Amino acid sequence: MSGIKDYRTDYSKHELNRKDLPENPIQLFDIWLHEAMDSIESDANAFTLSTVTANTFPSSRVLLLKEVSDKGFVFFTNYKSQKGQEMELNPKVALNFFWPSLEKQVRIQGVVEKVSKAESDAYFQSRPYKSRVGAWASEQSSSLESRAILEERYLQFSEKFPEYVPRPTHWGGYLVKPQKIEFWQGRNNRLHDRFSFHFVESKWIAVRLAP
């Protein structure tokens, strides 16, 4: 493929210094996420979730972050999907956020647990009607003979639930409890700033890493 070798960026917009680091890395994540949400047109909360398959292959896909707090990072999905099955077997996951226009990356490692049914219900009911019906229509990650079958299922569930759509029990949230969070800020000459926080004996320790 032509042109890729010479396609490059020199990062120069921001820097990250030790004096900028809070004790709790989730505070810094929140600042970076809001900077992204204020400056990026859409999907600033998108991240790549990596899980591990039963035969130990890594497996990744993009999801949307829906909550961040001192407890961790929350996203919603279908519990029977490929990722759902993988997290059932192995709750260790990795998250990756990349905001190209801010020249920032965040890497997170942690362990997932399902959020409470009440929390999943509350978020499900906050979604638009069509997304709620869609959650019933899609048996996420299972094979489909045709798009027509999916659209027919959507129609059936919209007739079954013309107003109130209950949450399918196989749809809900996961909380990622972080053990490691790394902040990467692009700098000139590939001399980027990297700080990795590890949760050790109930507190976060930050280490600067070579780029």
Ligand SMILES: Cc1cc2nc3c(=O)[nH]c(=O)nc-3n(C[C@H](O)[C@H](O)[C@H](O)COP(=O)(O)O)c2cc1C
């Ligand atoms: C921008 C973007 C946001 C997405 N957000 C979600 C999400 O929040 N939840 C979800 O289940 N799938 C989401 N998806 C779809 C997933 O990437 C994926 O196709 C789906 O969850 C099935 O993954 P799995 O087969 O590995 O379980 C999103 C895709 C994109 C590109």
